[in-house]
Amino acid sequence: MTDLLHSTLKQYFGYSEFRSGQTEVIAAAMQGQDSFVLMPTGGGKSMCYQLPALLLPYVTVVVSPLMSLMKDQVDSLQAMGIAADFINSSLSRDQVVDVFRRLRQQQIKLLYVAPERLLQPQFLERLSEVGVSLFAIDEAHCVSQWGHDFRPDYIALAQLKQHFPQVPLMALTATADPATQQDIRQQLRLVQPYTSISSFDRPNIRYTVQEKFRPFEQLVALLKQQENQSGIVYCSSRKKVDELYQQLKNKGFAVGAYHAGLTNEDRARVQDEFKRDHLQLIVATVAFGMGVNKPNIRFVVHFDLPRTIEAYYQETGRAGRDGVAAEAVMLVDPADIARMRSWIQAEENQARAEVTMQRFNAMAAFAESQTCRRLVLLNYFGEASQKPCGNCDICLDPPKGFDGTVLAQKALSCVYRVGQSFGMHHVIDVLRGSQNQRILELGQDKLSTYGIGKEIGHDYWLSILRQLIHYGMLQQDITQHSVLKLLPAARPVLRGELALQLAVPRLVPAKTAKQAKEPKAAQKQDYDRVLFSKLRALRKQIAERDDVAPFVVFSDATLIAMSQQMPQNQSEFLAVSGVGQTKLSRYGDDFLQLIADYLDS
Known part of the structure; x- marks a missing residue:
């Protein structure tokens, strides 16, 4: 059997060796056993069902959530000489009839369908007539209410065990914490499944977090480093997508926009142009991604903070699926963290709000971390690791500290002198001795803290204030337009009873891809x-x-x-x-x- 698997792998897919974990999952499928497969994006999940499909007697049915994903996978399989097809709403009635004709004649080895189509009684009846060897549930986290992309249609897939009790079921996902993993097994009613949990590590991806100062300028600088490579920029809202798309288009970038507010035709066109390398860049909400079967995406930028590490991990995982070096850059404004927590607290369902807050806090901790980014990710997913990766911004350029006591005293005193009634930028203007109209009208140019920080730039002060927020000495009151307020921890610093170490603000990217050493995955390239x-x-x-x-x-x-x-x-x-x-x-x-x-x- 081992020789047959390897010869099939080379003949159709062109590979000489299986990746870690694939052989065991394939063997379980060949023996009729259910399986649960957790592999990172680009880790080779699809091979786990595509190869056994070639050797099993009947069709392998693949449940896939998006039409575009089905088409891409079928195109790729057909290019390798594999008999694959799909059935979805893009096909005419005659085309669907033709697919079933070829199924009856056992001319199709892999059939891709959406869960809604699969579970139609007439469709299930036809499948039982032609025979099914394996069901593969792709993006299986969609079945779990604890998953980050829950879809009600997936819940009903548990019916498959009633209609096809002897047919093995393979559930596959790239992102699932332990609670979601257990829920997937239960929801799909997997019977003593063979479980394969691969490493979450994607060593070819370099993780970088940059503090937002002038975000558009920072983004343009990042894009220029990429030399027309394919990439995705994620934004938190449709409005921001539209604005950023227009700004980048005006700068001459080959860019498209993608969000749920666009027509189906526009979204399909943009995705197709990106897939064919006619567009180098997509600015999108999280609506874009699950259906992207494009292995040569070289970078992913998060223009805003994601809500969960699961979402962040899956979205960054769209870069470098071919194993070639890739970049994942996130721009973070710490004020967004406070705003997000406020929105979550407003959730009426307290149980849901508690879980949501727990997940968001993990995301915020990743963004604020001063330790290896990859360690934070791996340990979050339960993959114990203590060895720094050498391929993230923290490892490549560790934060430098300095005695920030005097600067902290100046900043905290200024917040106090302006009556704890103004936001960050106003406080900075007072510190720097700005002559703006409002300061003069309020008489704040007479304050003792007016101009005491004029030798320091605006962005530098912005970083200092944000660090004081992180240390719990200042709070942004989002119920009052984010005004800065002193917290009890500020007192010992103001009184000179406590020395304070701060990080030297990074006003330029820590290291560009060209300056930093190549990651291990790229050294052989x-x-x-x-x-x-x-x-x-x-x-x-x-x-x-x-x-x-x-x-x-x-x-x-x-x-x-x-x-x-x-x-x-x-x-x-x-x-x-x-x-x-x-x-x-x-x-x-x-x-x-x-x-x-x-x-x-």
Whole structure:
């Protein structure tokens, strides 16, 4: 059996070895056992059901939440010579009839459907007639009310055990804490499932958190570092998406906008243009992402703080799915943390509010952490780790401390002198001796703290005030327009009874991707970048000819392998990771010719 699995893996998928955990899950499926699979995005979940589907006698039905995701996966499978199809509302009645005809004739190995379609009585009846070997529930966290993307339609999937008691069920997800994992098993009524929980670590992703000072300028600087690579910028609201999209478009970026307020046609068009590399950048709400089967996304930026670590982890996981080095950057305004907590506290359902607050507090702790970002993530998901990763902003450029007692005294005194009745920016204006109209009208230019911090810039003071909030010496009263108020912990500092260590404010990014050392996952990526660029151009040309996304032809990781190995015949080309028999016959001649011409030039 082991030899058969490996030969099938190479023939269709072009890989010589399975990733960690895949073999055991596949073996469980082949033996008719239920399974629960928790693997990070890009960790190889789909292989767990796609490969056994080729060897099992009947069709494998894959439950997928989005039409675009179905189409991308089916396109990729068909490009590898695998008989796959989908049934959803984009098909005509005649096309659906044709799919069922091929199912009856056992010409389809994988069928993708949405849960709503699958659970229609007539549909279940037809499936029982043609025979099912395996049900794969993708994005299984949608079945749990504790999951971050709960969908009521998924709850009803428990019916599958009633209609097909002998057919194994495989539940797969990339993000689920222990409570959600247990809920998934119960909701789907899995019977003694084989459980595979892989490492949550994505070593190829560099995690960076930047404090917001001038967010748009910070974002543009980040995008310029990326040199036209594919990326996603997440925002917290539709309004912000629209504003940011227009600003970036005016700056000349190839950008699209995506949120639930747009028409289905507009969303589908933007997603398709991004998938085909016609757009390099998507500005979106969390509505964009689950259906993105695009492995060459090189960066994800969170323009606003996400609500949960689960959401953050899944959204950052859309970068670098091909295993190539990628960036995850989050811009944080600490004032957003206080606002979010206030909204959660207003929730009427106290039990739900308590869980929501607990999860948000974990997200805030990640953003405010002064320890390795990856350790915070891994330990949150129950993966005990104490070794710093060496590939996050904290590891690459550890925070520097200084004696901030005097600056803290100046800031706290100013808050007191203005009557604890003004917000951060006004307090900073007083400290810096601003001549603005309001300060003069209020007579605050006569205060003892007026101008005592004029030698320090606005953004520097902003960071100092935020740190004093973190230390519990100041509070932003969001019920009164975020005015600053002193807390009891400020007294010993004001009296000179306590020395205070603060972090030197970072007014520029800690390290850019070019300045920082390469992560471990990227150290082996020594390859000919000129050849890689030519291979990408050829890939795009072929993709447009065949009307598929470029990654359907070959992934970036496979093009990098070609740029390293420079195969010169069919045997060497087949040895490249990601090249199977079907892709060799379809694309081999074109790519081998380009490599030969390059070597001769």
